[in-house]
Amino acid sequence: MPKLTMVQAINLALHQEMEKDESVLVMGQDIGKNGGVFRLTDGLQDKFGEDRAIDTPLAESAIIGSAIGMAINGLKPVAEIQFSGFSYLTLGQLEGNAARFRNRTLGKFTVPLVLRMPFGGGVRALEHHSESKETYYAHTAGVKTIIPSTPQTAYRLLLGAIRDPDPVVFMEPKHSYRAFKEEFEADGEAMELGKARIVQEGTDITVISWGAMLHRTEKVIEDVVDKHGVSVELIDLQSIAPMDAQTIADSVKKTGRAVIVQEAQKTLGPASEIISLINDNALMYLEAPVKRVTGYDIVMPYFARENNQIPSIERITDAIEETLAF
Amino acid sequence: MPSKVIARFDVSYLQILDENGKVDKGLEPKLPREKLLEMYRVMMRARRLDERLLKMQRQGRVGTLPVSVGQEASSGAAAMAMAEEDWFVGSYREVAGRIAMGEEMHKPMLIYGGFEEGNYNEDIPRLLPLAVILGSQIPHAVGIAYASKLRGEKSAVLAFNGDGAASEGDWHEALNFASVWKSPSVFVVQNNHWAISTPLSKQMNSETIAQRGIAYGMPCLQVDGNDALAVYKATKEALDRARKGEGPTLIEALTYRMLMHTTADDPKKYRSDEEAEEWKKRDPITRFKIYLQGKKLWNDKKEAELEEEIKQEIDAAVKYYENFKEFKLDQPFDHQFGTEVASLVEQRAEYNKYAR
Incomplete structure (x- = not known):
C-alpha cells in the first residue's frame, strides 16, 4: 500500500x-x-x-x-x-x-x-x-x-x-490535509466513535491534543524527551463529543500530570471539559495543576498574526516543562 | 435607455366554491360522494378537536398550544389529495391535514401535554412530526423528495408552512433547491394573514407569496384556501405532476387564522374585530356544508350524527390522554443516540436517582 x-x-x-x-x-x-x-x-x-x-x-x-x-x-x-x-x-x-x-x-x-x-x-x-x-x-x-x-x-x-x-x-x-503521508491500510475497517487514541504510552506526564495541534505537540514531546529523559503519554482525543473520560482518567491516574493543547480559543474549549473530567475522575492522583495551551479569547486574527493565536512550539514546551517541574 | 421585455409572468387564482357555497360548475372536480363527505368530516373533526384543545388549555389540562380554526380546508383538503405513498411535512397549524392523514386525536393532546410520545404514529410512517422552527421543515421536504426520486419511487412530498415562514431563509433556499433538483415536492403556504401579531403588510412587500415560485422557476398559483375544492384540485394536480417527474409547485392558500396564534396571545391586542368578523363569513366549513346540502348529500340529521360521533371520538382521546400515566421517566436517555454513550449511561444513573 x-x-x-x-x-x-x-x-x-x-x-x-x-x-x-x-x-x-x-x-x-x-x-x-x-x-x-x-x-x-x-x-x-x-x-x-x-x-x-x-x-x-x-x-x-x-x-x-x-x-x-x-x-x-x-x-x-x-x-x-x-x-x-x-x-x-x-x-x-x-x-x-x-x-x-x-x-x-x-x-x-x-x-x-x-x-x-x-x-x-x-x-x-x-x-x-x-x-x-x-x-x-x-x-x-x-x-x-x-x-x-x-x-x-x-x-x-x-x-x-x-x-x-x-x-x-x-x-x-x-x-x-497534505502536511505528511503515512503508511496506510485501506481495509474498510471503521474506528469506533467516542474513543481517544493513545499515540504513545508513557508514565511521567499525559499530553492531550487533537487535529493539527497533535503533530506540533508530537514534535515538542520528542525534544522534551531528548532533553529531560522523561516518559510522555500522548493522547489523540479524536472524539470531542462524546469525550472518552475513561482513557483520560486512566492515563492521568498513571502519570499524575497533564497538559492539554488545543487550537480553539480558551474559554469553554474542549480543554475546559477535559480538566473537569480529570477533576471528576482523577483529582487525587494529580501531582501538579493541569495546564492548557490554547488560543486566546479573541477573534481569529488574519494570517499575518495567526501564528500568535495558534499554540506555538515555545508555548507548548513551556507548559510541559513547567508541569513536569512542579 | 433602450430596453426590451425578456420575460413576462402571470399568477393565477383559483376559486371553485365561493363564500356563499356557490360552485363553479366548470371547475368543479368530479369527486365521488364518499370523498366529499370525508372532506367535510375531516374539517369538522379538526374544528371540534381544536375547540376542545382550547378548552383543555384553559382548564390547565394541557400546556400552550396553537389552534388552526379557520384553516381546515387549506391543510385538510390538501392532505386529502395525497396518494398512499406521499409524505406529509407540516409545521404546526395543520390539524385538519394531520387528521386527514389518519393521526389519532390523542396525539396532539400528548404533545401539548408535554410528551414526545405524541410525535410519532406507528401506522403512518410518512407523517413527519410538528416543526416548531418556522420554515426549517421545508428543506427536509426537499431532501425526502430527493431520496424518493433517487430510488425511482413514484412518491411526492406535501409540505406546509405559513406566511411568516415564507420570509425565512430556509424556505427560500429550499424552494430553490427543489426547483434545481426537480424535486417531487409541493409547497402549500397557508397564508393566514398574521404571524402572531405581524400582519402580512409588515411581513412582505410582494403582491402574492405565490409569485415567489416564478422567481424559483416552478409553477405556482394562489387559491382560495377556505375553498376545499380549490385547495384539493390545485394540490392534486401538483402532486400528480410531481410524481410524474415534472418537479415542484408552490401553492399559496389564502386563509385566515380565526383565533389566536397560540393560547399565549390575545388577537384583540393587534387586530380588529371587524376583520375577524369579515373572515367568519368565508368560513371553509360553512360553505362546504352548503355545497353538500345543495348536492343533497347532507342534512340536519346527518349533522347531528356526525357531531355525536366526533364528540365520542374526542372524549375517547381525552380519556386516553388523561390515563397516560405510565410514562417512562428516563425515556429521554433512550433516544439521544442509537449507540451507547458512556457519559450518558453515567448521567442516566444520576437522573434516575432524583427523577420524579
Whole structure:
C-alpha cells in the first residue's frame, strides 16, 4: 500500500463506502466536477454520477436541511461545508432538527448524516477560513463531533461516522490535509466513535491534543524527551463529543500530570471539559495543576498574526516543562 | 435607455366554491360522494378537536398550544389529495391535514401535554412530526423528495408552512433547491394573514407569496384556501405532476387564522374585530356544508350524527390522554443516540436517582 495524505485517505474512504453502500451520497458546493475546493471528493461524480455526488446551490442551511430529509428517507448523506467558517449557517438545522429527530420521535425518524468541514489555521487564507469552533458542535446534544489527526485515523473515523446511526460533525484539520503521508491500510475497517487514541504510552506526564495541534505537540514531546529523559503519554482525543473520560482518567491516574493543547480559543474549549473530567475522575492522583495551551479569547486574527493565536512550539514546551517541574 | 421585455409572468387564482357555497360548475372536480363527505368530516373533526384543545388549555389540562380554526380546508383538503405513498411535512397549524392523514386525536393532546410520545404514529410512517422552527421543515421536504426520486419511487412530498415562514431563509433556499433538483415536492403556504401579531403588510412587500415560485422557476398559483375544492384540485394536480417527474409547485392558500396564534396571545391586542368578523363569513366549513346540502348529500340529521360521533371520538382521546400515566421517566436517555454513550449511561444513573 502506498503512503497517503489525509486528503487521499478521506477520498478513498468516500469511494469505498459509496461503492459498498448505495444509500451513501456526497453533496455540497463544488464537490462534483471540481472535486471540492480541497479535492476531498475528487472523482466521485465521475464514478457515481451527478445524483450521488451532488453539486448543490450555494446555501449551507439548505445543504444540511435537505440532507436531513434524505437521511430521514433512507439515505446516508455526507455533506461538505466548504470551510467551517461558513458552517454556522448550518447550526440552526443541526441543533434544531438533525440533533433532535431521534429523540423527538422516540427513534422512529433518525438522521444518519455526516457534515464534513475543514477547520483550523495555518493555510494563509482569508477571514473565516482559519478558526477552530468545535465547541459549537460539541455542545449540541444528539450530535457527535469528531476530529481526525492522521490519514489512517481520518479514513477509519470517517467510515465510523458514515456508518453511525446519528448525525456526526466531522471536522478535518486542513493544515494536516497534505502536511505528511503515512503508511496506510485501506481495509474498510471503521474506528469506533467516542474513543481517544493513545499515540504513545508513557508514565511521567499525559499530553492531550487533537487535529493539527497533535503533530506540533508530537514534535515538542520528542525534544522534551531528548532533553529531560522523561516518559510522555500522548493522547489523540479524536472524539470531542462524546469525550472518552475513561482513557483520560486512566492515563492521568498513571502519570499524575497533564497538559492539554488545543487550537480553539480558551474559554469553554474542549480543554475546559477535559480538566473537569480529570477533576471528576482523577483529582487525587494529580501531582501538579493541569495546564492548557490554547488560543486566546479573541477573534481569529488574519494570517499575518495567526501564528500568535495558534499554540506555538515555545508555548507548548513551556507548559510541559513547567508541569513536569512542579 | 433602450430596453426590451425578456420575460413576462402571470399568477393565477383559483376559486371553485365561493363564500356563499356557490360552485363553479366548470371547475368543479368530479369527486365521488364518499370523498366529499370525508372532506367535510375531516374539517369538522379538526374544528371540534381544536375547540376542545382550547378548552383543555384553559382548564390547565394541557400546556400552550396553537389552534388552526379557520384553516381546515387549506391543510385538510390538501392532505386529502395525497396518494398512499406521499409524505406529509407540516409545521404546526395543520390539524385538519394531520387528521386527514389518519393521526389519532390523542396525539396532539400528548404533545401539548408535554410528551414526545405524541410525535410519532406507528401506522403512518410518512407523517413527519410538528416543526416548531418556522420554515426549517421545508428543506427536509426537499431532501425526502430527493431520496424518493433517487430510488425511482413514484412518491411526492406535501409540505406546509405559513406566511411568516415564507420570509425565512430556509424556505427560500429550499424552494430553490427543489426547483434545481426537480424535486417531487409541493409547497402549500397557508397564508393566514398574521404571524402572531405581524400582519402580512409588515411581513412582505410582494403582491402574492405565490409569485415567489416564478422567481424559483416552478409553477405556482394562489387559491382560495377556505375553498376545499380549490385547495384539493390545485394540490392534486401538483402532486400528480410531481410524481410524474415534472418537479415542484408552490401553492399559496389564502386563509385566515380565526383565533389566536397560540393560547399565549390575545388577537384583540393587534387586530380588529371587524376583520375577524369579515373572515367568519368565508368560513371553509360553512360553505362546504352548503355545497353538500345543495348536492343533497347532507342534512340536519346527518349533522347531528356526525357531531355525536366526533364528540365520542374526542372524549375517547381525552380519556386516553388523561390515563397516560405510565410514562417512562428516563425515556429521554433512550433516544439521544442509537449507540451507547458512556457519559450518558453515567448521567442516566444520576437522573434516575432524583427523577420524579
